[in-house]
Amino acid sequence: MLFYLAAPFLAFCLVVFQQGFLNLFFFQQLSVEVSLLLAIYAGFRMDLARGAVLSVLMGFFVDCLTGSITGLYMTAYALVFLLSFTLSARVYVKQGTLVMTYVIVCTLLEGLLVVGLTALIHGVPLEGRLRVFVLQALVLGVLSPAVFPVFDRVRSFLEVDEPRPMP
């Protein structure tokens, strides 16, 4: 229960921090989407309902704070989460390089989705934006091995009241 109470607040704080601090830190040239890393992490380490709620919330907050069409990032995050969730059942992602590669692929996928949907909805070609996503994918890929352990710690803090399975 604590998770559902804390998740919106934490997701909001994370997105605000990422938009307000990290983006400025990179002089507004690069969007460091830690929230996407969290969505990927949620796919691998969290259960379906919690991960979905968290991903959707973060996607919504990103939509609100980036000024994009409401539901755009929400959809992208949900898809990334579901993809990660599906993969987690088959692949054990723990190795650093594998995590990095997967994060890069997911970020590029998110970029393609966002650019593609925006182009489809607004009818504006956004080929130039893809370059930004490539750079962002590389940065997130490099960051991911360091960020995932932090998420582990936060998760262990939030899951204290989680009902444990009977022995």
Next chain:
Amino acid sequence: MMFFQRYRTVIVVTLLAVLCLVVISISIRHPGRTGVFRQIVLECAAPVEGLLGRPIHAAAKAWRRYLFLFGLEAEVGRLRRQNAILTRRLVQYQEGYLESRRLRKLLDLKEHDGYRGTTARVTGYVRSATARTLVIDRGSAHGIKPGQAVIVAEGVVGRVMEASWHAARVLLIVDESSNVDAVLQPSRVQGILQGRGGRGCQLKYVGKIAPVRAGDAVVTSGMADIFPKGLLLGVVREVERTTAMFQKIEVTPAADFSRLEEVLVLTGR
């Protein structure tokens, strides 16, 4: 409950897909309208974003300022160099201006007296124990001969002692070997103005009954045919009447020899 447990994944995925599609559809259908949730998020995020951005903005500002100051150092260096060049140029122009004024004065003097003259630049000032002379950059090639008068706008400087082709030495009236026929302007009393080195000049052979006062002008008498008549030699500084036959009259030369730069050599009528 069992149904939910069994088809949990399908239900959640379906709910997710429906939610996303509905939200996107509403957003596309009403592009100009900001939803309530979106407004709430914006309302909450704006001050936090501002607060978070403040240190970054401050750091960025400091960095820009540092870069600006870093550039400023080079700029200051450049401006200093430019300033030095401009100051040098200004000094040159001022020098030119002052020189032209001095030459104009000399030219006026030449025209006024009807003398032919050659302007010369002072290139050296010899101030030894035995002599007080000037060196000028004009010589016999320019018509300079020994004995010619050398003057400036303020008064008499001296006379040419010797001349080479392109230089000449001028004996100043303050030199102890210099003697100039002079006359006290108010009383028309004649005398000989003799140089006394650093102490100026002394007007000699003026009788003790002659009316002489401090401040009287001493001018050339024009008798020896070296100096034209009426050129200012100096001003009486001090008069001492003794029991001797002549008065002791101290004269301050009119020309300031330490500041001479150009002179006019009177080469003839």
